Amino acid sequence: MSLDWLSAFLIYALFTVAGTVGMAQFLHLQMGLAGIGNFGIVGFFGLGMYTYGVFIRRIPWPDAMGDILPFVISMLAAVVVTALAGMLIGWFISDLDGDGVLVGTLGFATVVYSLALSEKRWTGGAEGMAVTDPVGFGTKGNSLFWLGLMLLLVVAATYYVARVHRSPYGRLLVAIGQNEPLARSLGKPTFGIKLSLFAIGSAGMGLIGAIFAVMNHFIRPTEIGIEVTLAVMVGLVLGGSARVWGAVVGVLLTAGLFDIVVQIYLPLPDSWYQITLPVVREMVFGAMLILVLLWRPLGVLGDMRRDKLVARLGRG
Amino acid sequence: MVVSLDIDRTDESAVRPAWQRARAFFSTPPGRLVAWLGILGLLGLLVGTWGLARKAVVFGLAEEAPLALAAVGFALLYRLTGIINVAYSETVTLGAYFGMWFNTTFGWNFYLSLIPAALGAGVVSVITYFAFFRPAHRRSVGVVEVIILSFGLSIVLRYGLQLIFGHEQRYFKVPFQNPIRILGLGVPPFRVTALAGVIAGALILYWFIQKTRLGIQIRALAGDEKLAQVSGINPLAVTVLIWFIAGLAGGAAGAFYGVGATARPLLGWSKFLYILLAVLVGGAKGLRGVIIAGLGMGVLLSGLTLAIKGQGLYSEILVVVLFIVILKLRGNRMSEAAKV
Numbered sequence: 001m002s003l004d005w006l007s008a009f010l011i012y013a014l015f016t017v018a019g020t021v022g023m024a025q026f027l028h029l030q031m032g033l034a035g036i037g038n039f040g041i042v043g044f045f046g047l048g049m050y051t052y053g054v055f056i057r058r059i060p061w062p063d064a065m066g067d068i069l070p071f072v073i074s075m076l077a078a079v080v081v082t083a084l085a086g087m088l089i090g091w092f093i094s095d096l097d098g099d100g101v102l103v104g105t106l107g108f109a110t111v112v113y114s115l116a117l118s119e120k121r122w123t124g125g126a127e128g129m130a131v132t133d134p135v136g137f138g139t140k141g142n143s144l145f146w147l148g149l150m151l152l153l154v155v156a157a158t159y160y161v162a163r164v165h166r167s168p169y170g171r172l173l174v175a176i177g178q179n180e181p182l183a184r185s186l187g188k189p190t191f192g193i194k195l196s197l198f199a200i201g202s203a204g205m206g207l208i209g210a211i212f213a214v215m216n217h218f219i220r221p222t223e224i225g226i227e228v229t230l231a232v233m234v235g236l237v238l239g240g241s242a243r244v245w246g247a248v249v250g251v252l253l254t255a256g257l258f259d260i261v262v263q264i265y266l267p268l269p270d271s272w273y274q275i276t277l278p279v280v281r282e283m284v285f286g287a288m289l290i291l292v293l294l295w296r297p298l299g300v301l302g303d304m305r306r307d308k309l310v311a312r313l314g315r316g
Numbered sequence: 317m318v319v320s321l322d323i324d325r326t327d328e329s330a331v332r333p334a335w336q337r338a339r340a341f342f343s344t345p346p347g348r349l350v351a352w353l354g355i356l357g358l359l360g361l362l363v364g365t366w367g368l369a370r371k372a373v374v375f376g377l378a379e380e381a382p383l384a385l386a387a388v389g390f391a392l393l394y395r396l397t398g399i400i401n402v403a404y405s406e407t408v409t410l411g412a413y414f415g416m417w418f419n420t421t422f423g424w425n426f427y428l429s430l431i432p433a434a435l436g437a438g439v440v441s442v443i444t445y446f447a448f449f450r451p452a453h454r455r456s457v458g459v460v461e462v463i464i465l466s467f468g469l470s471i472v473l474r475y476g477l478q479l480i481f482g483h484e485q486r487y488f489k490v491p492f493q494n495p496i497r498i499l500g501l502g503v504p505p506f507r508v509t510a511l512a513g514v515i516a517g518a519l520i521l522y523w524f525i526q527k528t529r530l531g532i533q534i535r536a537l538a539g540d541e542k543l544a545q546v547s548g549i550n551p552l553a554v555t556v557l558i559w560f561i562a563g564l565a566g567g568a569a570g571a572f573y574g575v576g577a578t579a580r581p582l583l584g585w586s587k588f589l590y591i592l593l594a595v596l597v598g599g600a601k602g603l604r605g606v607i608i609a610g611l612g613m614g615v616l617l618s619g620l621t622l623a624i625k626g627q628g629l630y631s632e633i634l635v636v637v638l639f640i641v642i643l644k645l646r647g648n649r650m651s652e653a654a655k656v
Contacts, residue, residue, distance in 0.1 A: 031460070035458075035460060036460075037460040037463055037464060039463075039467070092640065092644055096643075096644075097459075098400065098459045098460050098463055099394075099400050099463075099592075099596060100596065100643060102400060102402075102463055102592070103589070103592050103593060103596055103640065103643065104640060104643075106589055106592075107589060107593070107636045107637075107640050110589055110632075110636060111633050111636060111637065114629045114630075114632055114633050115629075115633065117629055118629035118630060118633075226471075226585075230467075230471055233464065233467075234468070237464065276479070279475045279478050279479050280475075280479070282471055282475045283471070283472050283475045283476060283479070285468075285471065286467075286468040286469065286470070286471030286472035286475065287468065287472050288468070289464060289465065289467065289468025289471075290448060290465055290468045290469055290472070293452070293457055293461050293462075293464060293465045293468070294448070294451055294452060294455065294457070294465070297455075297457060297458075297461060
């Protein structure tokens with residue numbers, strides 16, 4: 001089988017899109033179902049990325065352990081640290097309204113970014129740090145391997161989300177999103193649910209960030225800007241934040257269309273790619289958020305049957 | 317008719333929030349002793365670290381004074397219309413750019429260019445209301461969705477500015493002035509006038525909202541829209557006025573920030589978290605609280621930066637964490653949404 005058509009650009013673009021879909025799936029649980037607007041996605045992503053980097057680079061791993069074991073331990077560390085951070089944020093926002101959630105999650109992302117810049121001894125500061133690739137399939141083989149791993153993760157996340165939708169846990173999340181005091185008055189453990197929701201979502205985002213670190217071979221503060229949060233959010237909102245496939249469809253329509261079709265296949269002048277296109281991309285994403293929320297708030301996939309049920313009850 | 321499942325959340329829990337319990341404790345004799353000891357300790361700290369505290373107060377007030385003005389504008393919007401407008405950060409940025417434009421291109425004096433800066437930002441603020449927030453309100457877009465919508469608007473404006481003006485920082489053209497000495501420290505005169513202007517602006521706004529007829533109409537509208545309407549208040553005119561005043565405050569704050577440092581596309585966004593924190597933490601005490609929280613944040617930021625030698629980022633982290641912890645302890649569910 002020839003893989004020549006799969007250029008390094010394309011592999012990387014596919015990888016980015018897959019990672020965005022994965023994060024959008026976790027955001028879907030938090031925002032689409034439980035109604036918690038998480039604006040600190042990039043914080044969890046970046047924390048996972050940097051935890052992996054700090055563990056793999058700053059711990060003197062003995063040579064006898066080989067390459068794989070330190071990699072696995074660092075990945076696990078990234079997942080555990082982001083899960084703990086997610087629980088902390090979940091505890092913080094558990095009894096706050098939308099404004100408190102905004103300030104908590106945004107503040108978390110800011111703190112992660114500032115720490116990445118200021119802790120030069122650990123993170124390399126603004127220059128960042130290089131991380132090595134633990135597997136050895138050659139340059140292209142390695143990127144294909146990480147792309148495959150990311151796709152596997154995205155499939156698993158989508159399967160998990162689909163299961164949540166059909167489970168009592170998912171219905172409880174919807175109840176919290178619609179009316180939390182009511183859910184609590186019915187004896188549902190809303191506090192614990194929010195904590196576990198944030199722990200799982202954050203761990204997932206952190207794991208994706210750690211895999212990004214390996215794929216990029218380099219960790220820099222510029223990787224954890226607000227653009228990551230925007231791409232995830234616009235994908236989810238466009239696709240439909242109440243649907244299992246919303247994240248997939250939406251991210252393919254936004255990041256997929258832009259990063260793959262426009263960046264690779266459109267014959268645009270070279271100078272555009274450097275300066276204009278990244279700025280235009282963010283502008284288009286921002287405009288898309290506005291347009292979708294004004295004219296089609298439930299995204300291209302539309303509403304769930306649940307909402308029709310509520311509407312019918314309202315009429316009756 | 318849609319069934320509303322909303323429950324009044326104000327008296328949801330029988331357990332009093334932590335700050336109420338703390339207040340009850342401080343009114344008992346041992347609590348009073350603790351409070352006085354605390355105040356004495358703070359005074360002692362101030363005297364003991366006078367060299368540092370002096371710098372923190374002077375530089376903090378001089379550099380971060382615009383934060384208080386920007387926070388007042390944001391608080392007006394937030395408390396009176398209930399909208400968390402992330403794009404308010406771009407109102408601040410636009411103020412800096414309008415000011416710089418009139419200052420450099422037309423050669424206006426800085427103080428004169430404050431007028432077009434504030435007016436321009438105010439007009440843009442009203443335009444965003446008509447273009448986005450009014451349609452969103454009419455389509456009854458949810459609270460979280462409006463935050464996301466304003467986030468999208470903020471992104472569009474910010475990157476639009478970047479597309480037009482580029483990444484580079486732009487400077488106001490102001491003549492060099494000898495520093496003024498305050499408490500034995502040299503401060504550029506622009507910062508001092510900025511501080512005076514900011515405090516004056518904030519006080520005028522406070523007076524306007526609290527005492528004037530229009531201010532009372534504004535507060536009435538926020539309290540009960542239907543009742544205000546039958547009392548002969550024109551809701552559209554008053555709402556437009558709120559957005560305009562908020563834009564004025566944000567634009568002036570942006571121009572002061574711009575002349576103190578530079579005008580750049582990320583100016584407003586870099587201050588947004590602090591504005592939001594000052595409003596949420598100070599907002600429970602009305603506009604006065606917002607002004608105090610904004611100024612206090614500036615003093616804390618510069619004090620911590622001075623105390624942790626040259627590491628501005630640590631002080632930012634500490635201030636963000638401190639204010640978030642305060643917010644958590646107090647709980648941000650304010651019962652009287654219209655208390656300004």
